[in-house]
Amino acid sequence: MLYNIEENVYINDDNYNIAEIKRLFIEYCKTIGPKQHKYGEGQLGRALRYMEKNFSTNISLESMAADLYISPTYLSRILNEKTQLGFYGWLHHFRIQWARKLLEETNLYLYEIAEKVGYSSYKIFSEHFLSLTGKTAKEYREYYQQEN
The missing domain is CATH 1.10.10.60 (Homeodomain-like)
Structure with a gap:
């Protein structure tokens, strides 16, 4: 899509106006907008995505918290409070x-x-x-x- 914008700007240099370029750019931005994660955003979402990706390794609450740059106590608390399931x-x-x-x-x-x-x-x-x-x-x- 971005390539098409550039191509059209160079080809139709004289006929293209700013409004059309802006419209195409907004359309392009919508296609690359924020992805929806099945676990949501924030610390809880990051934690669950991390665990889903690394469950087969020898992970611990401490190692996971370190990789996510949060304290093990906080990680444990958000998992328990928001999901009632906990780390393990x-x-x-x-x-x-x-x-x-x-x-x-x-x-x-x-x-x-x-x-x-x-x-x-x-x-x-x-x-x-x-x-x-x-x-x-x-x-x-x-x-x-x-x-x-």
């Missing part, structure tokens, strides 16, 4: 959400999925998966395969 609740949510996708789309062993989503222990992964989905990972995969 969100971390497990993102990990199990991705594990479900891997169970649906791959034939990876369950322990491999546990590692890929950030769990160092298959046992802990299994406990969290069961508590968040109501099924074991094996049951979930079998159920999904039967339905599809």
Whole structure:
């Protein structure tokens, strides 16, 4: 779009007026305007986007807060107050959400999925998966395969 504006200005040098250039520029700005993030703006949105991107790594409340340039206490407070889920609740949510996708789309062993989503222990992964989905990972995969 910006290229088209420049092209038209150079081609139609004499015929282009300021109002038309302004109109085209505003139209262009609307196309590159602020993107809507599914978690919103502000510290909470930044925190949830960060966690969604980094859940499979060995992140902690402290390391995440440091990367976001906020205190761990403040980060914990905004997660708890605004979402009632807290740091570890969100971390497990993102990990199990991705594990479900891997169970649906791959034939990876369950322990491999546990590692890929950030769990160092298959046992802990299994406990969290069961508590968040109501099924074991094996049951979930079998159920999904039967339905599809």
